[in-house]
Amino acid sequence: MALIRTSSPHLHKAVNATDVMRLVVLATLPGLAAMTFFFGWGTLINVIWACLLAVVFEAIVVKMRKRPLGFYLKDYSAVVTALLLGLALPPFLPWWVTMVGVFVAIVIAKHLYGGLGQNPFNPAMVAYALLLISFPVSMTSWTMPFLMVEDGQSWHVMGFVDTFKLIFSGIEPAMIDSYSGATPLDAMRHRGGQTTEEVWANAPVLAQGMGAWHAVSAAYFMGGVFLIYRKVLTIHTPLAILATLGLIAAVFYAIDPYQFADPFFHLTAGATMLGAFFIATDPVTSATSNKGKVVYGIGIGLLIFVIRDWGGYPDAVAFAVLLMNLSAPFIDQYTQPRSYGHAKAKRGMKGGA
Amino acid sequence: MSTQFSFHGGVHPPENKQRSTGLAIQTAPIPAELIVPLSQHIGAPSEVVVAVGDSVLKGQVIAEAVGRISVNVHAPSSGKVIAIEKRPVPHISGMQAPCIVIETDGKDQWGDHQGLDDYTAISKQALIDFIRHHGISGMGGAGFPTDVKLHLGDDHIVNTLVLNAMECEPYITADDMLLREHADNVIKGIEIIAHLLNPHHVMIGIEDNKPQAIRALELAAKNTSLNLDIIVVPTIYPSGGEKQLIKLLTGIEVPSGRIPADVGIVCQNVGTAAAIYEAVYEGMPLISRIVTLTGEALAHPHNMRALIGTPLKTLLDAAGVNKQALYRMVIGGPMMGFTVDDQSIPMIKTTNCIIAATYAEMPPAPPANPCIRCGMCEQVCPAELLPQQLYWFAKGKEFEKAKHHNLFDCIECGACSYVCPSNLPLVQYYRFAKAEIREEESEQRKADHARQRFEARQARLEQEKIEKELRRKQRAEDAAKAQAVKKDKAELHSESEQTVSAEPDLKTLKTAAAVSRTKLKKAQKALQNAEEKGLEGQDKLKVTVTELEAKAQAAQEAYDQALNAPAVSEPVVDIKQLKTNAAVARTKLKQAEKALAKAEESGEGDLADLKAKLVEQKAKTETAQAAYDAAESGGQSPAQDSAKLDELKAEMEAALGKVEKARKALDVAIAGSSPAVEKMKLGVEKLQSKYEACKAEYEKETSQNSSVTIKPLSAEQIAALKVDAEALQAKVAKAQTALDQAVASSSPAADKMKAGVEKLQAKYEEAQACYEQALAPSTESNTSQLDELKAEIETLSTKVEKAKSALVNAQASNSPAAEKMQAGVEKLQSKLDQLTQAFVQAGGVPVELEPIDPKVLKQQVSIMRTKLKKAQTALDEAEDDNQSELKAEVERLTLAHEEAKVKLDEYEKIQLDKAAAEGVDLKQLKVDAAMARAAVTKAERAAEKAREEQTDDLTDIEQQLIVAQQKSEQLNQTLSRFTD
Amino acid sequence: MDYILIAVLALLGLALAFGLLLGFASVRFRVEGNPIVDQIDAILPQTQCGQCGYPGCRPYAEAIANGDAINKCPPGGQSTVEALADLLDVEAIPLDGGVEEEPVKTVAYIREDECIGCTKCIQACPVDAILGAAKQMHTVIVSECTGCDLCVEPCPVDCIDMLPVETTLNTWKWDMPKPGVQLIVTDLRGEVAEEGTA
Numbered sequence A: 001m002a003l004i005r006t007s008s009p010h011l012h013k014a015v016n017a018t019d020v021m022r023l024v025v026l027a028t029l030p031g032l033a034a035m036t037f038f039f040g041w042g043t044l045i046n047v048i049w050a051c052l053l054a055v056v057f058e059a060i061v062v063k064m065r066k067r068p069l070g071f072y073l074k075d076y077s078a079v080v081t082a083l084l085l086g087l088a089l090p091p092f093l094p095w096w097v098t099m100v101g102v103f104v105a106i107v108i109a110k111h112l113y114g115g116l117g118q119n120p121f122n123p124a125m126v127a128y129a130l131l132l133i134s135f136p137v138s139m140t141s142w143t144m145p146f147l148m149v150e151d152g153q154s155w156h157v158m159g160f161v162d163t164f165k166l167i168f169s170g171i172e173p174a175m176i177d178s179y180s181g182a183t184p185l186d187a188m189r190h191r192g193g194q195t196t197e198e199v200w201a202n203a204p205v206l207a208q209g210m211g212a213w214h215a216v217s218a219a220y221f222m223g224g225v226f227l228i229y230r231k232v233l234t235i236h237t238p239l240a241i242l243a244t245l246g247l248i249a250a251v252f253y254a255i256d257p258y259q260f261a262d263p264f265f266h267l268t269a270g271a272t273m274l275g276a277f278f279i280a281t282d283p284v285t286s287a288t289s290n291k292g293k294v295v296y297g298i299g300i301g302l303l304i305f306v307i308r309d310w311g312g313y314p315d316a317v318a319f320a321v322l323l324m325n326l327s328a329p330f331i332d333q334y335t336q337p338r339s340y341g342h343a344k345a346k347r348g349m350k351g352g353a
Numbered sequence B: 001m002s003t004q005f006s007f008h009g010g011v012h013p014p015e016n017k018q019r020s021t022g023l024a025i026q027t028a029p030i031p032a033e034l035i036v037p038l039s040q041h042i043g044a045p046s047e048v049v050v051a052v053g054d055s056v057l058k059g060q061v062i063a064e065a066v067g068r069i070s071v072n073v074h075a076p077s078s079g080k081v082i083a084i085e086k087r088p089v090p091h092i093s094g095m096q097a098p099c100i101v102i103e104t105d106g107k108d109q110w111g112d113h114q115g116l117d118d119y120t121a122i123s124k125q126a127l128i129d130f131i132r133h134h135g136i137s138g139m140g141g142a143g144f145p146t147d148v149k150l151h152l153g154d155d156h157i158v159n160t161l162v163l164n165a166m167e168c169e170p171y172i173t174a175d176d177m178l179l180r181e182h183a184d185n186v187i188k189g190i191e192i193i194a195h196l197l198n199p200h201h202v203m204i205g206i207e208d209n210k211p212q213a214i215r216a217l218e219l220a221a222k223n224t225s226l227n228l229d230i231i232v233v234p235t236i237y238p239s240g241g242e243k244q245l246i247k248l249l250t251g252i253e254v255p256s257g258r259i260p261a262d263v264g265i266v267c268q269n270v271g272t273a274a275a276i277y278e279a280v281y282e283g284m285p286l287i288s289r290i291v292t293l294t295g296e297a298l299a300h301p302h303n304m305r306a307l308i309g310t311p312l313k314t315l316l317d318a319a320g321v322n323k324q325a326l327y328r329m330v331i332g333g334p335m336m337g338f339t340v341d342d343q344s345i346p347m348i349k350t351t352n353c354i355i356a357a358t359y360a361e362m363p364p365a366p367p368a369n370p371c372i373r374c375g376m377c378e379q380v381c382p383a384e385l386l387p388q389q390l391y392w393f394a395k396g397k398e399f400e401k402a403k404h405h406n407l408f409d410c411i412e413c414g415a416c417s418y419v420c421p422s423n424l425p426l427v428q429y430y431r432f433a434k435a436e437i438r439e440e441e442s443e444q445r446k447a448d449h450a451r452q453r454f455e456a457r458q459a460r461l462e463q464e465k466i467e468k469e470l471r472r473k474q475r476a477e478d479a480a481k482a483q484a485v486k487k488d489k490a491e492l493h494s495e496s497e498q499t500v501s502a503e504p505d506l507k508t509l510k511t512a513a514a515v516s517r518t519k520l521k522k523a524q525k526a527l528q529n530a531e532e533k534g535l536e537g538q539d540k541l542k543v544t545v546t547e548l549e550a551k552a553q554a555a556q557e558a559y560d561q562a563l564n565a566p567a568v569s570e571p572v573v574d575i576k577q578l579k580t581n582a583a584v585a586r587t588k589l590k591q592a593e594k595a596l597a598k599a600e601e602s603g604e605g606d607l608a609d610l611k612a613k614l615v616e617q618k619a620k621t622e623t624a625q626a627a628y629d630a631a632e633s634g635g636q637s638p639a640q641d642s643a644k645l646d647e648l649k650a651e652m653e654a655a656l657g658k659v660e661k662a663r664k665a666l667d668v669a670i671a672g673s674s675p676a677v678e679k680m681k682l683g684v685e686k687l688q689s690k691y692e693a694c695k696a697e698y699e700k701e702t703s704q705n706s707s708v709t710i711k712p713l714s715a716e717q718i719a720a721l722k723v724d725a726e727a728l729q730a731k732v733a734k735a736q737t738a739l740d741q742a743v744a745s746s747s748p749a750a751d752k753m754k755a756g757v758e759k760l761q762a763k764y765e766e767a768q769a770c771y772e773q774a775l776a777p778s779t780e781s782n783t784s785q786l787d788e789l790k791a792e793i794e795t796l797s798t799k800v801e802k803a804k805s806a807l808v809n810a811q812a813s814n815s816p817a818a819e820k821m822q823a824g825v826e827k828l829q830s831k832l833d834q835l836t837q838a839f840v841q842a843g844g845v846p847v848e849l850e851p852i853d854p855k856v857l858k859q860q861v862s863i864m865r866t867k868l869k870k871a872q873t874a875l876d877e878a879e880d881d882n883q884s885e886l887k888a889e890v891e892r893l894t895l896a897h898e899e900a901k902v903k904l905d906e907y908e909k910i911q912l913d914k915a916a917a918e919g920v921d922l923k924q925l926k927v928d929a930a931m932a933r934a935a936v937t938k939a940e941r942a943a944e945k946a947r948e949e950q951t952d953d954l955t956d957i958e959q960q961l962i963v964a965q966q967k968s969e970q971l972n973q974t975l976s977r978f979t980d
Numbered sequence C: 001m002d003y004i005l006i007a008v009l010a011l012l013g014l015a016l017a018f019g020l021l022l023g024f025a026s027v028r029f030r031v032e033g034n035p036i037v038d039q040i041d042a043i044l045p046q047t048q049c050g051q052c053g054y055p056g057c058r059p060y061a062e063a064i065a066n067g068d069a070i071n072k073c074p075p076g077g078q079s080t081v082e083a084l085a086d087l088l089d090v091e092a093i094p095l096d097g098g099v100e101e102e103p104v105k106t107v108a109y110i111r112e113d114e115c116i117g118c119t120k121c122i123q124a125c126p127v128d129a130i131l132g133a134a135k136q137m138h139t140v141i142v143s144e145c146t147g148c149d150l151c152v153e154p155c156p157v158d159c160i161d162m163l164p165v166e167t168t169l170n171t172w173k174w175d176m177p178k179p180g181v182q183l184i185v186t187d188l189r190g191e192v193a194e195e196g197t198a
Helices: A017-039 A042-064 A069-073 A079-086 A093-112 A123-134 A136-140 A160-169 A173-178 A184-189 A196-202 A210-229 A236-255 A265-269 A274-278 A290-310 A315-332 B126-133 B146-150 B173-196 B211-221 B241-249 B270-282 B312-318 B376-380 B385-396 B399-404 B417-418 B426-495 B504-531 B538-564 B576-604 B607-634 B641-672 B677-705 B710-744 B749-777 B782-810 B818-843 B852-877 B883-918 B922-949 B954-979 C002-028 C035-043 C057-065 C077-088 C118-126
Strands: B033-037 B063-064 B079-088 B096-104 B160-164 B201-207 B228-233 B265-269 B288-294 B303-305 B326-331 B339-340 B355-359 C106-110 C160-164
Touching: A017 A042, A017 A079, A017 A274, A017 B079, A042 A069, A042 A079, A042 A160, A042 C118, A069 A184, A079 A093, A079 A274, A093 A123, A093 A290, A123 A136, A123 B607, A136 B312, A160 B355, A173 A196, A184 A196, A184 A290, A210 A265, A236 A265, A236 A274, A236 A290, A265 A274, A265 A290, A274 A290, A274 A315, A274 B146, A274 B922, A290 A315, A290 B385, B096 B211, B096 B339, B126 B146, B126 B270, B146 B270, B146 B852, B160 B173, B160 B241, B160 B270, B173 B265, B173 B270, B173 B288, B201 B211, B211 B228, B228 B241, B228 B385, B241 B265, B265 B270, B288 B312, B288 B376, B312 B326, B312 B922, B376 B385, B376 B417, B385 B504, B399 B426, B417 B426, B426 C035, B426 C057, B504 B954, B538 B576, B576 B607, B749 B782, B782 B954, B782 C035, B818 C118, B922 B954, C035 C057, C035 C077
Parallel strands: B160 B201, B160 B265, B201 B228, B288 B355
Antiparallel strands: B033 B096, B079 B096, B288 B303, B326 B339, B326 B355, C106 C160
């Protein structure tokens, strides 16, 4: 009788990394649905395309690194990365741009750093930032939400086949034009000296399309709450981001409502919700302790506001997250929790950096 | 009762408790064999007080506590101790540890045991000792001896006594069942503990998943007068951890690295309380406990009261184990327990649960994914650590950082591993890291310790060196002082031309001689100076020089005499002394005459004075001569101690004679193959030992006397020893011949004879060693070194003897191991030879002073001896065919050896006699010669310098040089006379 | 001409000032002893075995401080080399003689029936861990023995063995968990990649 000898504990909770990833995927579904509903098939196609590419890249790299293929593909981490990237990309983005993005995310930002758990930067955001810098035009042209279409019909987004063709052949730019437009954040950024009120009045995307963004944000919020409920996430990071962003926006709005947008706009426009619940909370690249997560979240919230209002790019979630990724190890050093039996938490790091 | 406190983290693993609470506590069967480990907890293992084969009664002490953190071990049942050996014990390493194995007789018969009528009547110390002697140790966790915790009241203020009835680990229900059935006992046990610790408040913490136990406790607690609260807390793992429980019940955190008593809290397990009750009220030592048997591989999971030492197999069988389904056997709970793989392992005092799990129940951990830093571990950690950081540090062996992240506050509860989505064996990483750090620290301590010791040693050696130097200086100073003191005396002596005092202090004399010489030289120099410069007072100087010359000579001679003088003998009858005196007087006379002649020639100085002196001198010379003649005709007078020595010597010689007689008889007997050989041998040995005792005494006596080295006596001794050695040598030769004959005639006694020969040989060697040793001290060699060497040789030679006789026996019985043994014997023999040679060489250190010839001789002797021995060994080994050849060789070698030996002895004797006859100490002579040579060199150097500097006193120096050269020459000649 | 003079004077002045400053600093901030030697000495295992070619650990520490190689300490093994490399901020080089694995810790054991009491081992022991007197049987104080081997060679009867330190229940320790899944090819070959995790 061969009895085994192992270290305690001998019980394990029936949750594994795959389950965690699967829950994350599940939680993004409302947001994906909302995006698809308001902005057409483009997002869905992007997401599926990105996921396919991600699995393929992951498989190739794992094979090249001579590690067990099935074991690593099973963990869904590549799919989650691709999913988040796909959600962040504009709906009509040409297929090859998405491919470049996924390649950067999986191969460069993740595996070159040692694979899952070893990457210092959020792979999806590295890819997004790279694409934004490399292809600014494609990356900033969004579809108009169907609410803005004026012909009175309630369902007027580009058809699935057209979208498919558009993404994969890219031959009819005119067609894009008729469907594409600026995002609310673009409108705010390129307002050319108008006051906030004037921008709201003049920019159609703000005047009429804001509702779509609200709905999408609400969907992401729901997903995030689900994850917190399932204890996949702790509340610390998202709460810190949203609270900081809301608070600082409120302060500036109170000081100068003509110059600055209201806090609700900041919280619901762009990728705030997606970033707060799905991107910034990526455990690999965020701070470790609860205290650290709060500091990390505050940093992201601040950076989002700063970059949105004074930076060169319309949306700031990607840069904010990357910058805070950079400082996460440092935050970790100074936010150790106070352990049981210790009067004070320890600071810094002993024995070298 | 509710609690307003909580601790961080915690998990809710499936409890699986109701499975084993269905049945009441059963009594486990008594196994055929009880295996009681000596160490059942932290601290020193107990010391066995029974022996294999002893019968023991139930409850009898079989091992006693050693040190403070230790308790007694008792026999769990009656029976017989059948083994005290290493057996597998319940430990995760699966290693073995010393156990007492008792074969039970089935009677389960109690020994004497009695509880206390009134525990409050005796002192607390006595009560604690009582508990300690009953082997009570903690029954919850690590099994810490309970008495140590009960002592905490001595140096800590204990406010709160916390009783742990949490049993937060899944599966375990031992405490639950104990409380359900014996809550009264527990409360009474708590009363005893409270009596000892005297806390203000007693709290029993219990999880809300044990309603029946809570009810039973509440019922039992009604009767107590203690300020006791039963606090029901929500079920969460690990609320039963001591620190977590304290936080939960009191809101106080035990500081890191401290014990609860430091914050006024003492924590005890309810099981321990029950055990204390049983010990104090019923006198039952801790020999059984309640253990939960559970797991899906068991048909009847339930709690049992089982004897300590019961093998797991017995228990599992009693619970109906399904051996096919059994996949993992866990002792303790599933979260912190450990696996064992051997069913013969016994249960011990801390074994509260045995889980026989199936594959489905506790499957092997799935392969670990990489850590994704999800932070779930941090959320559940009851110690509020950062488990994933610790994991990274442990994995990267960055132990400094791990320590900084409070690794040592980890209680290894396993909550982090339990929730880890990547299935990382986190706890094992922490255990690994902790063990590494502990080892590193202990190594560091050890290294520091070693460094200290090393440095201390260095310092000591240094100190010794300095002390040696100081001693040397001190000696020099003392000598100088003594010289100053003795100066007058010496002058007095020489002036009055008296014989040297009866107690010649060699050293003093030597210094005196040296001083006189120096003075003489100075005076000579002054004189020369004066002569050259034609100064006045030359005559006076001359006289002084003459006087000094005489003094120097006298001192030198006195010294030489003293050196050669026999023991403290009366000076008047010392012929040699007298002779020297006469000679000195003559010399002085001559010198005085010469001085007078010189003075007359130069027509200067006080002639009358000189003449008078001369006359005086003449008279003195005559007196001295007369005294000498008288003494010589009167013959020698015996030395003081020699009578006693002689007596001893006579005794010794008598003994020796007996020995020799006996030996002869023995030889004859052996030759005739007489049956009485054995007895005779014994007799011979007895005699031999007597002789040896005599000899030892004699030697002791001699060595006592040898503080004033007695030359003739030691020569005698040496001679005696030599005789001994030679006699023995002859015996050896004879015995060898006898043996040869015996071998030739294939006598059955050959083997025995061989052994005899060997023995004789060894004795001869011993005697030889003695002789050599005796030789050594006479020439003032390093006796201690020789002694050491001798000891070595003796040890070895006995070993050789043993080995040889064993070999012979083996050969006689045609044993196959003979070959190997032969090799061994050879090795030993060669080592012995080597040592003997070393010894001889060491003994020959002083002989170095003599010319090379005897040294070579000695070496030859030892080489021959070695050859002889080798040949003998070869003979022993040889089979019949070439034995005769070898024998011849042996004989030849023996002869050669003897010849060489005799030559050497003769030579040595001649040398010594020659030297002794002239009353000259060779060594002293040599030293003087060397000194003279040194003086020559010095003078040469001075002359060189003077020449270079063209100083005036060149001639002076040159003359000095010539004088020194002459002296040196003279001394060398004298020396060479003795040493070539 | 003036310029040159001024320049020369200025440089001289500067040289003087800095010279004074340096002189002052060297007096004021002088470090007693050589702390780096102490630090190195603290890392060395203190077996005093002399296998490095120096008569003890401290002399070797001094030699390292003066630029000797850091890989001459077999009792310390690779871990000591690494610690030294860390301390001195130099490249960790493999142990001299290429012993890869950690050295097995040993203690000396005297076979007491064979001991002849020659005290040679006592004189050889750098930490006074051998007890005995002339012609008396000697024994090793196990807790003080550093396992340096130095007593083995002088023993005239070869009665000293170096025995590996046995693992007991008290000294048993957990190993680093083996990777649950063969991560890379080298793992499969059994070369558990510690360098990968460091």
